[in-house]
Amino acid sequence: MPAACATRRITGLPFPMEIPLRKNILLSLLVAAAFVAPAVSSAQTDKVLLNAAQKRQPEFVKDLATLVNVDTGTDDAKGLAQMEAFLAQRLRDLGATVEIFAAPPAAGKMVLGTLQGKGSKNIMLMVHYDTVFGIGDAAKRPFRVEGNKAFGPGVADAKGGALIMLYALDLVRERGFADFKTLSIFFNPDEEKSSLGSREKIRELSSRQDYVLSFEPPEADRVTVATNGIAYVHLDVKGLASHAGSAPEKGRNAAVELANQILQLRDLGDPVKGTTVNWTVIQAGERVNITPEKASATADMRLSDLSEIERVQADASKIIQKKLVPETQVSVKVENRRPPFSKNAATDKLAVQANSIYQELGKTIEPVAMRYGTDAGFAYNPATGKPVVLDGMGIVGNRIHSTDEWVDLDSVAPRLYLTIRLLEVMGKAR
Known part of the structure; x- marks a missing residue:
């Protein structure tokens, strides 16, 4: 998951970004929404479950140390194999049927564990195990x-999110909970590079589910009800090489034209729709005494509306026709990397239910929409509105992708409690 940005309210967007939804919105949901499942009294704490979750924290910390001390960068085949073996064996130990799938071009493999229950709902828990x-x-x-x-x-x-899933499965077994048709546990090895090898498996598995919970880390007592999509904008310029000192006039400087185009394309975003386009990678030239023949740049694009892909492509293609350096060739292409997890009523209702459960612990959960992208975008199908997806179910943490990334160990038991109670509520849903 890309590093989270500062959490503040950004106005003029179709929904608030990276901040808790305001209390009046939450209250309106409570009043107006038909709940996914029956409401839970905030006064009724399942003390047996809470005690069981708390007792697991010391062992959880030991396992977390084991996993963190193994490098699992997206391209690290050796480290990913170690992690894969750990996850697969733990799933087997917990009674799950385990399947391993290759995920080319990813260096690691996908791990799927499945439990058969006695209920009617198909539920999947998922998260990635690669890092940046x-x-x-x-x-x-x-x-x-x-x-x-x-x-x-x-x-x-x-x-931390991967372990929340595994320890939740342990609690499921201990409680004898089987009010589901299938309970699937899915780990993928390439989320940090857009899930190129696992996205189709996520779509396939999710299409069979009634509910999908994604265990990306929230920054506080929150769950994620929407995320942005991610696209790349590729800009390429072809010029003509020449001696930069003795015959610069014979060349066509691709770097200069690239700079011109970046300035022209700087306003491709749309603040009203929440679309941002930021140029982040620039390449040109190999030797100081040669006029660059080629130059390229890539922009990071974030979007909440899929139609923005087409709009940005059309606008950019028109803009690049105006050149500063004659006889250069300019091309631009928008590459869709990850769809948005669109804001939707069913997810909002499930977030309200999550808050009701957290109130059993004397806490509250706030639903947020985030500007980063996650695999929830592949799990949720906006055309059908299914399955019901809720993200941000992992361990609470912060400083994601930085050298001082951390988690709040006090959130382990509450997050386990939330996961089990949500499973129980979803299993009973109509």
């Missing part, structure tokens, strides 16, 4: 605990 960190980072910054915080590469994103 390189080989050797775990040795440089091994797992450590300071107070109620744990630190290390990928501790929040998303190794």
